[in-house]
Amino acid sequence: MKSYDLIVIGGGSGGLTVAAGAVGFGVKVALIEKEPEPGGDCLHIGCVPSKALIAAAKELHTAKKAAEAYGLELKGEANYLEAYRRVQAAKAAIQPHDSAERFRSMGVDVFQGHGQFRDKHHIEIKGGEVLYGKRIVIATGSRAAIPPIDGLQDVDFLTNESVFDIKALPESLVIIGAGPVGLELAQAFARLGSKVTVLERGSQILNKEDAELVPYAQAALEKEMSFVFKASVKKVEPMPDGRKRLWIERDGEKLQLETHAILIAAGRRPNTDRLGLLTIGIQMDGDHIAVKKTLQTSIPHIYAVGDVIKPYPFTHAAGMEGKIVVGNAVFGLKRKVSYDHVPWVIYTDPEIFHLGITEEEARKHVGDEVRIYKVTLDHVDRFITDRNTEGIVKVITDRKGRILGAHAAGNGAGDWMQQAVFMKRFGHKLPAISHVVHPYPARSEALLKTADQYWRDKLFQGGIAGRIMKAYVKWFR
Ligand SMILES: Cc1cc2nc3c(=O)[nH]c(=O)nc-3n(C[C@H](O)[C@H](O)[C@H](O)COP(=O)(O)OP(=O)(O)OC[C@H]3O[C@@H](n4cnc5c(N)ncnc54)[C@H](O)[C@@H]3O)c2cc1C
Ligand SMILES: NC(=O)c1ccc[n+]([C@@H]2O[C@H](COP(=O)([O-])OP(=O)(O)OC[C@H]3O[C@@H](n4cnc5c(N)ncnc54)[C@H](O)[C@@H]3O)[C@@H](O)[C@H]2O)c1
Numbered sequence: 001m002k003s004y005d006l007i008v009i010g011g012g013s014g015g016l017t018v019a020a021g022a023v024g025f026g027v028k029v030a031l032i033e034k035e036p037e038p039g040g041d042c043l044h045i046g047c048v049p050s051k052a053l054i055a056a057a058k059e060l061h062t063a064k065k066a067a068e069a070y071g072l073e074l075k076g077e078a079n080y081l082e083a084y085r086r087v088q089a090a091k092a093a094i095q096p097h098d099s100a101e102r103f104r105s106m107g108v109d110v111f112q113g114h115g116q117f118r119d120k121h122h123i124e125i126k127g128g129e130v131l132y133g134k135r136i137v138i139a140t141g142s143r144a145a146i147p148p149i150d151g152l153q154d155v156d157f158l159t160n161e162s163v164f165d166i167k168a169l170p171e172s173l174v175i176i177g178a179g180p181v182g183l184e185l186a187q188a189f190a191r192l193g194s195k196v197t198v199l200e201r202g203s204q205i206l207n208k209e210d211a212e213l214v215p216y217a218q219a220a221l222e223k224e225m226s227f228v229f230k231a232s233v234k235k236v237e238p239m240p241d242g243r244k245r246l247w248i249e250r251d252g253e254k255l256q257l258e259t260h261a262i263l264i265a266a267g268r269r270p271n272t273d274r275l276g277l278l279t280i281g282i283q284m285d286g287d288h289i290a291v292k293k294t295l296q297t298s299i300p301h302i303y304a305v306g307d308v309i310k311p312y313p314f315t316h317a318a319g320m321e322g323k324i325v326v327g328n329a330v331f332g333l334k335r336k337v338s339y340d341h342v343p344w345v346i347y348t349d350p351e352i353f354h355l356g357i358t359e360e361e362a363r364k365h366v367g368d369e370v371r372i373y374k375v376t377l378d379h380v381d382r383f384i385t386d387r388n389t390e391g392i393v394k395v396i397t398d399r400k401g402r403i404l405g406a407h408a409a410g411n412g413a414g415d416w417m418q419q420a421v422f423m424k425r426f427g428h429k430l431p432a433i434s435h436v437v438h439p440y441p442a443r444s445e446a447l448l449k450t451a452d453q454y455w456r457d458k459l460f461q462g463g464i465a466g467r468i469m470k471a472y473v474k475w476f477r
Contacts, residue, residue, distance in 0.1 A: 002109070004030045006329060007123055007133030009115040009275070012040015013315040014306030015139030016098055017322025022330050023107045030131050031108050032115035032123065039098035041141050041160070041307075042315045043091060049164040050184055052090035054347055056083035057191035061349075078193055080169035087164050117276035120299055124276075135301045135329045138289060139318070140275065142268040142307035147176065150235040155244045157236075157262040160185075170194050170261035174246060176233060178205040180346045182265035183217075186225050187348050196225040197257060199248065203229050206346070209407065210358035212374070216391055216409040220350055228255065236262065270308045285310055293336035295325050303329055312339050341425040345414030350391045353417040356405035356424060362396045369399045371457075373430065373450035377410050380449065382441040386411065395420070395450045401429035408446070416444040430454050 006022050008015045011033030019031045031038070042048060060078050067074045096102060100110040113125035124130045144159035146152070158166070160181060173189050175182045178200035190196040198205075205221070206214050221227075228250060235247040244262055248255040270288050283290040283298035288310045295303050303325045306318035320342065327333045346352040362370045378389035391410030397403055406420035423433060433451045438444055459466045 001130055001132055002030070003132040004028050004109070004134070006030070006135050006137065007032065007115075007131055008137045008139060009123060010040070010139035010141055010271075010306070011035075011038030011098070011100075011103075011110070012139060012141045012306065012318070013042050014141075014318035014322045015040070015137065016103070017319045018137050018139065018305065018325050018329075019103060019108050020106060021323060021326035023103075025326070025330050027330050029108045030111060030133070031103060032111045032113065032125055032131075033100070034112070034114045036112060037095060037098070038100055038103065038110070039095060043094055043098055045160050045164060047315055048090055048094055049087045050160075050181075050188070051347060052087045053083060053164065053188045053192075054184060056086045057188040058349065061191040078169075080192060081167060083192055084164075084167050114274070116274065117280045120280045120302070135303070137325055137329065138272075138275065138297075138302065138304040138308055139306050139322070140271040140308055142270045142313065144181075144264055145267045145269040146264055147233070147266050149176075149233050152236045152262075152264075155236050155238045155262065157244075157264055159264050163263055166261075170259075172243075172259045173197075173261045173263060174199060174244075174257055174259040175263045175265055177265035177267065178202070178227065179265060179267065182263070183221065183346065183348050185263060185265065187221060190224040194261075197228065197259070198225060199228050199231040199233060199246075201231060206352065209352060209354060210394060210405070211360060212394060213352060213392060213407055213409040216350060217348060217352055220390060221348065231255075268307060268313060272308055293338075294328050294334050295321055295337055296328070312342055312344075314342075314344055317342055341421060343418070343421050347414065350409045350411055351413040353406070353408040353413040355407070355417070355420055356403065357396065358405055358407065359394070359396055362404050366398060366404065370404070371397045371399060371401075371454075373397070373453045375446055375449040375453070377446060380441075380443070380446045382443045382445065383410070385441065393417070393446045393450055395430055395447070397430050397454075401431050401454060402427070403430055406447075410443075410446065412443055416442070417447060419444060420447060431458075 005027045007030045008019045009032050011031050019029050023029045103110050111125050113128050115123045115125055118124045121132055122130050169192055172195040175186050175198045178198050182198055186196045186198050204214055205218055230250050232249045233246055234249055237245045239245055243258050243260050246257045272287055272289055289297055289304040289308050291297055291304050291309050297304055305321035305325055307313045324335045324337050327335045343355040374394040377383040377391040383389045388411045393408045396405040403424040408417045430451050431454050433448055438448050459469055
């Protein structure tokens with residue numbers, strides 16, 4: 001039987017970070033991946049294909065808007081196959097970085113097959129060998145949660161696993177779920193030419209975002225698709241012409257929708273059910289694996305990272321957790337995970353950037369000490385010249401200017417708001433950004449303007465600093 005210092009189950013964002021980090025320090029590592037190639041959801045059926053499809057759709061949308069504005073005529077229908085090819089090309093270009101071949105060349109033993117615990121130190125690869133691991137990392141990710149809707153299993157429906165493989169644009173598309181997966185793909189398909197309807201059981205989109213941002217996103221998205229909120233999908237049925245009929249209830253009202261395709265984007269379910277976790281008696285947190293801050297499970301030599309644990313189901317969070325596990329499992333450190341400085345971005349147009357706590361959360365936890373600085377993008381020159389002024393930046397600080405949260409809705413917000421992450425991570429207060437020269441007219445000036453507001457409040461709103469300053473100027477002149 002082969003024996004390893006570290007076995008990683010799952011070769012996605014979290015597992016690959018652990019394997020690459022650990023082998024680099026001379027540890028004997030085995031990586032078990034059930035799919036033919038590592039890369040995980042992000043590369044094959046998540047971030048990469050969705051961002052490529054969004055980019056294709058954005059080009060088309062921009063071309064149509066430009067044609068309208070400049071009096072040009074655009075003829076014909078967009079060829080969906082081009083978008084499909086673009087998605088496949090993006091995946092193929094990134095795949096070598098995550099390939100089994102590359103990891104083997106680093107010194108990792110890569111096994112293809114479904115890994116499952118036989119006991120606390122032994123992993124059986126289905127239909128193959130059993131490996132011994134002194135330490136083990138579970139990084140098996142998640143899959144689409146399928147809501148229990150009557151008749152759903154009798155129609156073809158799409159999930160993120162199948163949607164990037166379709167080669168023809170659905171004429172109409174119903175998406176169940178208005179979370180990041182649902183909204184990003186809704187906008188992409190709408191821009192490519194589908195008639196999109198989003199069904200959401202809650203009463204709004206983006207329920208984790210700061211309430212002040214939501215109307216900006218909602219207004220923009222409503223121009224491109226329809227929404228049904230408080231929707232409870234009761235039944236789905238195939239129609240003779242290949243379409244599907246959905247029966248929906250909304251506040252006691254009954255609706256019917258007919259559609260060419262249905263995409264389920266109703267949340268994720270961690271891949272923890274076929275791992276033999278009951279056999280080894282690991283502690284669970286619902287369907288997720290319970291971990292301590294050191295990312296150790298209730299069995300100290302077994303760690304878990306990524307979507308199998310609860311708080312942050314994002315690629316960059318899985319990567320951060322993976323690095324912590326390398327330190328703890330390879331060097332015996334006790335580094336603790338913290339999500340205080342982990343941002344996320346939803347790649348709709350406008351993009352939604354999220355860091356730290358929202359205003360609602362800040363008022364609850366910090367009370368009267370909270371200060372809010374916000375700028376709408378119609379006050380930022382670059383957005384004016386771009387004719388793209390819909391959006392807002394909002395920074396939440398304590399009384400001393402320490403950043404508690406930073407949020408934005410706006411074109412490209414995921415990039416130009418990143419400076420807020422640096423500031424928060426290294427304890428810089430909001431006014432510090434005023435000491436950094438921003439090129440004119442960069443979009444990043446949006447954040448700079450919130451700091452200008454901080455200074456205006458401090459110096460000109462009658463505070464002690466303002467009074468001292470005015471007294472000094474009076475004396476000096
Ligand atoms: C449509 C979509 C778009 C997304 N876009 C973004 C985005 O833009 N930015 C972002 O940060 N996040 C995004 N995410 C989320 C991101 O994909 C996940 O958070 C991330 O992939 C989680 O990493 P992971 O390592 O936990 O799991 P994964 O990357 O999914 O890796 C898990 C791996 O384990 C393998 N596996 C499972 N069970 C076993 C087993 N028993 N034995 C062996 N192998 C096994 C799987 O095949 C898979 O390769 C998106 C998700 C979706 C669905
Ligand atoms: N840009 C990004 O970083 C990005 C993009 C996509 C996904 N992701 C990650 O993937 C995770 C999962 O995203 P998601 O959008 O699938 O899940 P989600 O849990 O964030 O949203 C699911 C939505 O579906 C709704 N819903 C659930 N069941 C329903 C039903 N039966 N009928 C109608 N509505 C229903 C929920 O109320 C919720 O609004 C996210 O939390 C995120 O971490 C990230």
